Amino acid sequence: MKSAILITYDKEDMITEAIGLCDAAGYEIVHTVKQNFLKKPKYGISGGVLEKLEGITERLRPDVIVFDEILKPSQNYNLASVLHREVLDREALILEIFESRASSAESKLQVKLAQLRYEMARAKEKVRLSSMGEQPGFMGIGKFEVDVYYNDIKHRMQTIKIKLEKAGKQRELHRQGRKRIGFKTISLAGYTSAGKTTLFNKMTGETREQSHELFTTLSTTTRRITINREPFLIADTVGFISKLPAYMIDAFKSTLEELLYTDILILVIDISDSIFDLKKKFTSCMRTLSDLGVERDKIIFTLNKSDLLLKEQIEEKIEILNLNDNKKRIAISSKTGQNLNELKKLVKEIMDKQRLP
Numbered sequence: 027m028k029s030a031i032l033i034t035y036d037k038e039d040m041i042t043e044a045i046g047l048c049d050a051a052g053y054e055i056v057h058t059v060k061q062n063f064l065k066k067p068k069y070g071i072s073g074g075v076l077e078k079l080e081g082i083t084e085r086l087r088p089d090v091i092v093f094d095e096i097l098k099p100s101q102n103y104n105l106a107s108v109l110h111r112e113v114l115d116r117e118a119l120i121l122e123i124f125e126s127r128a129s130s131a132e133s134k135l136q137v138k139l140a141q142l143r144y145e146m147a148r149a150k151e152k153v154r155l156s157s158m159g160e161q162p163g164f165m166g167i168g169k170f171e172v173d174v175y176y177n178d179i180k181h182r183m184q185t186i187k188i189k190l191e192k193a194g195k196q197r198e199l200h201r202q203g204r205k206r207i208g209f210k211t212i213s214l215a216g217y218t219s220a221g222k223t224t225l226f227n228k229m230t231g232e233t234r235e236q237s238h239e240l241f242t243t244l245s246t247t248t249r250r251i252t253i254n255r256e257p258f259l260i261a262d263t264v265g266f267i268s269k270l271p272a273y274m275i276d277a278f279k280s281t282l283e284e285l286l287y288t289d290i291l292i293l294v295i296d297i298s299d300s301i302f303d304l305k306k307k308f309t310s311c312m313r314t315l316s317d318l319g320v321e322r323d324k325i326i327f328t329l330n331k332s333d334l335l336l337k338e339q340i341e342e343k344i345e346i347l348n349l350n351d352n353k354k355r356i357a358i359s360s361k362t363g364q365n366l367n368e369l370k371k372l373v374k375e376i377m378d379k380q381r382l383p
């Protein structure tokens with residue numbers, strides 16, 4: 027596993043999400059710097075904080091520095107020059123996650139397009155800085171090279187857009203769908219740090235040693251489980267991300283296209299979130315799933331982390347989400363294992379119902 031030093035905001039929910047994003051991108055965090063403000067002009071952080079970080083970086087030798095905010099090219103360059111490490115800002119980190127998760131040709135193109143948009147937004151600053159003569163030869167690139175670079179990005183974006191239009195989207199999806207024929211599939215969806223991976227590991231824990239030709243060709247986030255002696259495939263998916271920039275939405279959705287084929291979708295909801303966050307995230311999940319064309323019938327609403335709340339608090343939140351009459355709703359704890367057997371029973375029941383003509 028690659029290692030990272032994380033610089034993030036000093037706010038519980040933001041720290042949790044940032045750790046979740048690093049985890050999803052495959053970085054182990056060796057040190058965390060928490061700050062109230064990450065938009066200082068030169069380095070994002072203050073000179074004093076940077077000075078301390080210099081020593082820590084030298085000692086811990088992480089592969090990268092993750093900066094949980096958007097950085098301008100000049101800030102990224104300044105940080106990287108002092109710390110002698112590659113610096114990934116929040117958007118670059120998210121793009122890495124999408125890149126590692128994109129499986130179909132279409133979603134690879136969508137992710138590439140988002141990466142080029144990211145570069146494009148930065149190319150503009152480079153062009154501006156060098157044309158104003160403020161930073162001639164900015165980062166070692168002269169005005170001419172910047173223009174060439176800028177036009178090259180534009181050209182590559184155009185090419186991808188044409189490919190996307192032509193892409194036989196359906197064909198690819200069908201091919202993927204066929205791979206799974208014969209196996210009922212369960213997918214886990216939900217926000218980053220809602221507890222998807224914890225639940226995935228708990229549910230597959232007993233059968234992890236199972237290996238089979240077919241499964242090695244699926245992504246590492248798909249495994250086989252048995253419920254009542256019947257085999258299923260279970261898949262962990264890319265998590266929803268708070269404050270996802272608009273230009274990344276298509277890339278994000280394309281990484282979730284497998285949800286269209288899943289027989290059951292377990293929506294993992296962090297019931298310990300504040301009422302405000304809970305409502306906001308729930309609405310956003312439901313909107314995205316409906317945009318994707320996922321049928322509401324196959325969604326199981328799992329209220330995770332219920333070990334952190336009192337019974338009355340859970341009930342209040344179920345009301346707020348308007349799920350009190352919903353039979354496909356269950357409060358669980360992936361950590362303690364509470365109600366996981368009931369969740370499996372519910373999965374089995376729904377699968378059995380789907381088999382009826």
Ligand SMILES: Nc1nc2c(ncn2[C@@H]2O[C@H](COP(=O)(O)OP(=O)(O)O)[C@@H](O)[C@H]2O)c(=O)[nH]1
Pocket residue numbers: 046049216217218219220221222223224225265330331332333334358359360361362
């Ligand atoms: N208390 C409690 N913590 C949980 C539970 N499920 C997950 N967590 C914690 O929440 C954090 C995020 O979990 P993770 O499975 O990585 O979330 P993911 O981003 O959705 O895959 C981790 O620190 C978990 O230990 C739960 O049921 N109860």
Ligand SMILES: [Mg+2]
Pocket residue numbers: 050219222223224
């Ligand atoms: Mg996860």
